[in-house]
Amino acid sequence: MHIQLKEIHKFYGPVHANQGIDLTVDSGTIHGILGENGAGKSTLMKILAGYIQKSSGEILLDGQAVEFRNPAMASRMGIGMLYQDPLDFPPLTVLENFMLGQVQGTRLSQAGWGAKLQELAQHFDFQLDPHAPLATLTVGERQQLELLRLLSLGARLLILDEPTTGISPVQKQVLFHALKKLAREGKTVLVVSHKIEDVEALCDRVTILRQGRVTGEMDAPFDSETILAHMFGTPPVAPPKCAKEAGGEVLAFRQVSAQGGRAGLKDCTVSFQRGQVVGLAGLEGSGQGVFLRLAAGLQRPLKGAVFLDGRDMRGADHHEFKRRGVTFLPTARLEEGLIPGLSITEHFALAACRQTFLVPWLDALKEARTRVERFKIRGTPETSVEGLSGGNQQRLLLSLIPPSPKVLLLEQPTRGLDVESAHWMWQHLLGLCDQGTTILFSSAELDEILMVADRVLVFFNGRIVLDVTAAQADPERIGAAIAGRAPDSE
Amino acid sequence: MQRAKGIEVKSVVVQVAATLALAFSFTTVVVLLSGEPPLAAYGHIVAGSVGSWLKVAQVLRVWVPLVLCSCGLLYTFQIGLWNIGVEGQVILGAIAATAVLRWGAAVGAPTGILSLSLLAAMGCGGLWALAAGILKTRGGVNEIFAGLGLNFVAVGIILWLIFGPWKRPGIASMSGTEPFARELWLPTVAGWRISPYALAAALGVLVLTWWTLKYTRVGLACRAIGRNPHASFLLGLRPDRWMLVAMMLAGGLAGLAGAYQVLAVYHRLIPAISSNYGYLSLLVVMLANYRWVWIPPIAFFFAALNVGSIQLPMMLQMDSSLAGVIQGSLVLATLVVHGWARRRQRAS
Numbered sequence: 001m002h003i004q005l006k007e008i009h010k011f012y013g014p015v016h017a018n019q020g021i022d023l024t025v026d027s028g029t030i031h032g033i034l035g036e037n038g039a040g041k042s043t044l045m046k047i048l049a050g051y052i053q054k055s056s057g058e059i060l061l062d063g064q065a066v067e068f069r070n071p072a073m074a075s076r077m078g079i080g081m082l083y084q085d086p087l088d089f090p091p092l093t094v095l096e097n098f099m100l101g102q103v104q105g106t107r108l109s110q111a112g113w114g115a116k117l118q119e120l121a122q123h124f125d126f127q128l129d130p131h132a133p134l135a136t137l138t139v140g141e142r143q144q145l146e147l148l149r150l151l152s153l154g155a156r157l158l159i160l161d162e163p164t165t166g167i168s169p170v171q172k173q174v175l176f177h178a179l180k181k182l183a184r185e186g187k188t189v190l191v192v193s194h195k196i197e198d199v200e201a202l203c204d205r206v207t208i209l210r211q212g213r214v215t216g217e218m219d220a221p222f223d224s225e226t227i228l229a230h231m232f233g234t235p236p237v238a239p240p241k242c243a244k245e246a247g248g249e250v251l252a253f254r255q256v257s258a259q260g261g262r263a264g265l266k267d268c269t270v271s272f273q274r275g276q277v278v279g280l281a282g283l284e285g286s287g288q289g290v291f292l293r294l295a296a297g298l299q300r301p302l303k304g305a306v307f308l309d310g311r312d313m314r315g316a317d318h319h320e321f322k323r324r325g326v327t328f329l330p331t332a333r334l335e336e337g338l339i340p341g342l343s344i345t346e347h348f349a350l351a352a353c354r355q356t357f358l359v360p361w362l363d364a365l366k367e368a369r370t371r372v373e374r375f376k377i378r379g380t381p382e383t384s385v386e387g388l389s390g391g392n393q394q395r396l397l398l399s400l401i402p403p404s405p406k407v408l409l410l411e412q413p414t415r416g417l418d419v420e421s422a423h424w425m426w427q428h429l430l431g432l433c434d435q436g437t438t439i440l441f442s443s444a445e446l447d448e449i450l451m452v453a454d455r456v457l458v459f460f461n462g463r464i465v466l467d468v469t470a471a472q473a474d475p476e477r478i479g480a481a482i483a484g485r486a487p488d489s490e
Numbered sequence: 491m492q493r494a495k496g497i498e499v500k501s502v503v504v505q506v507a508a509t510l511a512l513a514f515s516f517t518t519v520v521v522l523l524s525g526e527p528p529l530a531a532y533g534h535i536v537a538g539s540v541g542s543w544l545k546v547a548q549v550l551r552v553w554v555p556l557v558l559c560s561c562g563l564l565y566t567f568q569i570g571l572w573n574i575g576v577e578g579q580v581i582l583g584a585i586a587a588t589a590v591l592r593w594g595a596a597v598g599a600p601t602g603i604l605s606l607s608l609l610a611a612m613g614c615g616g617l618w619a620l621a622a623g624i625l626k627t628r629g630g631v632n633e634i635f636a637g638l639g640l641n642f643v644a645v646g647i648i649l650w651l652i653f654g655p656w657k658r659p660g661i662a663s664m665s666g667t668e669p670f671a672r673e674l675w676l677p678t679v680a681g682w683r684i685s686p687y688a689l690a691a692a693l694g695v696l697v698l699t700w701w702t703l704k705y706t707r708v709g710l711a712c713r714a715i716g717r718n719p720h721a722s723f724l725l726g727l728r729p730d731r732w733m734l735v736a737m738m739l740a741g742g743l744a745g746l747a748g749a750y751q752v753l754a755v756y757h758r759l760i761p762a763i764s765s766n767y768g769y770l771s772l773l774v775v776m777l778a779n780y781r782w783v784w785i786p787p788i789a790f791f792f793a794a795l796n797v798g799s800i801q802l803p804m805m806l807q808m809d810s811s812l813a814g815v816i817q818g819s820l821v822l823a824t825l826v827v828h829g830w831a832r833r834r835q836r837a838s
Contacts, residue, residue, distance in 0.1 A: 346710060
């Protein structure tokens with residue numbers, strides 16, 4: 001199937017996720033879509049699969065213009081998408097999952113479908129037991145099953161979103177083998193990835209996205225240096241940071257392992273000094289989210305311990321961490337950080353006022369007035385927080401931070417903020433830092449990390465693969481480490 | 491601002507009209523299907539509930555326990571819990587009140603005994619709710635299942651008591667335990683069909699609930715946790731503990747309603763002592779859109795339906811369960827109309 005996308009735009013409210021993307025994919029090829037988090041890859045693929053609707057632009061399949069209003073329409077046109085998290089039914093068996101969506105009418109011939117499944121599986125060297133409950137399968141096997149189901153539904157274009165995440169090296173080989181076979185048979189394959197090595201091993205051609213736009217296209221063999229430059233851009237020269245005297249150790253991880261995210265966190269030992277600003281880089285789910293939650297006491301380590309001011313914090317919960325000066329600001333502001341339906345004043349009554357039986361409403365109102373003014377929040381004390389813009393919600397969260405925190409943990413603090421808000425926020429935070437606060441923040445924007453951090457940690461697959469000071473941090477080295485190219489990563 | 495308010499009032503009026511139209515057209519179809527004239531049925535319900543002062547007093551007798559339970563449910567709904575177990579909490583309150591009265595019958599000092607029985611009812615109802623809360627917060631059992639399970643247990647206990655240890659001398663029957671002596675009835679005023687003390691208590695509880703939810707930390711914590719438990723935790727609250735507090739408050743008030751049923755209505759313990767007022771209160775609070783100010787009128791309306799529909803079997807060949815049909819379809823219609831309004835709001 002020949003695919004042509006013309007001038008695709010997608011707006012999520014004020015967010016412009018796809019900004020006029022043109023893409024052409026020839027039949028019988030494996031085409032890679034590369035880019036860092038938030039580059040617009042998944043959005044584009046979901047548009048092609050009918051899962052979301054484009055704001056404007058044109059989709060041509062074999063030269064015919066098409067409009068998808070739902071995934072079923074795309075599926076009828078021969079488009080099948082394998083989502084990052086398999087959309088299947090764990091309580092059912094392999095065969096039942098295979099039959100879902102294919103069987104019409106009320107008569108089920110399990111034997112017939114079983115034979116069909118076996119035949120397809122053999123064709124691709126997949127080992128699948130039709131009667132095993134799906135819940136006993138690995139992610140890789142579930143992916144194989146989903147692939148067979150899509151093919152059986154008549155898919156001529158297969159879209160795979162980050163297919164190598166969470167599967168074993170052997171399964172990866174089997175999958176790549178199968179995909180190449182499919183391409184030889186004339187099917188078209190689109191692979192979304194952030195891993196350069198996967199793209200190199202698999203694709204005939206690659207399109208690179210960055211911040212919602214196409215930044216480059218090239219044919220195999222690829223030059224990874226050029227790919228990296230297209231993926232991460234050339235960041236502006238970082239301004240010289242004030243050479244602060246690093247203070248004593250504030251926070252330390254000793255051989256900490258934990259679950260969570262896609263990769264968990266594996267055997268992590270690292271320590272942080274007073275007044276440091278540390279940027280946590282890495283693709284989403286590489287371990288930095290778990291790391292921040294462990295440092296906040298929101299999650300308990302499976303092994304190892306977190307130390308705060310030299311004190312072993314095993315067994316302490318988030319409130320204990322909080323009492324000792326740790327503040328955590330989650331990335332999902334309205335889902336995790338603020339309480340929709342409550343006003344600004346009510347937030348101050350909860351977080352910044354005396355905890356008496358009668359709520360000191362007058363104090364809370366006074367506090368709210370002062371801080372709304374000081375933090376330039378566009379709203380009144382009576383405003384419900386869901387009525388604030390993203391930037392103003394972030395300002396409110398900042399204004400709720402207790403005075404002079406010891407450790408400030410920020411999860412993607414500038415996500416969804418405009419440049420001005422982001423700039424304002426960092427000015428405020430670096431001010432705190434001068435008073436001795438240690439700041440750890442994760443970010444999908446390499447530019448941001450290089451701009452403000454004194455030290456950069458790069459996470460890959462649950463491990464810290466690079467730990468450098470700002471002076472040693474050049475964008476190429478960090479970009480390579482993010483994509484799994486650090487010398488000690490594998 | 492002024493205009494926005496005008497639009498809001500208009501949309502509320504439209505919503506209420508749509509809800510009533512939906513509910514009553516459904517009920518009318520049900521009545522027609524049963525082959526009876528709908529207008530006559532509604533007429534009998536109105537006449538049977540507010541047709542005379544005597545009837546109004548009877549409605550108020552039902553109104554009191556509905557208001558008590560509904561106020562309690564405000565706490566649990568605010569914190570995001572479905573306290574289905576309110577029915578069992580009413581029963582446990584009734585049992586506790588009966589236990590104190592049986593013990594106190596020989597002691598004398600009726601005022602002391604009555605007060606003690608009220609306290610015991612609140613305590614027992616609260617503990618019964620606490621059990622559901624602990625199952626939820628510690629055991630990971632959904633509070634709906636925990637509450638339903640405990641309701642069955644409560645029914646089991648009350649039947650066992652009535653047919654076992656507390657049975658009337660000689661015979662055990664569905665009509666309940668031996669009635670209490672007059673001095674152990676909730677005091678009333680001569681010529682009043684409803685105890686003014688109970689009415690005053692219900693109003694007092696209503697005001698207290700309003701005040702607690704608006705001005706105290708309990709209300710703020712319930713509101714915050716109900717809307718976002720995760721963020722509340724980050725802002726320093728402990729959602730689990732507050733959930734237990736909310737459950738205890740709801741259970742305590744439900745227990746008080748149970749005691750009222752024993753002390754002021756039946757003067758003994760009967761198997762159907764709760765009269766399903768717990769479940770009915772869930773509907774009242776939902777219909778009131780979880781706002782205290784709407785609870786008194788809606789509770790009155792529901793009580794009127796219950797009392798008025800008693801006329802139906804006498805005057806027409808109909809069962810009194812029509813009241814339940816109206817109540818249920820009203821709540822469903824409310825939820826549907828709310829859903830529509832939300833969807834339209836999102837679309838625009």
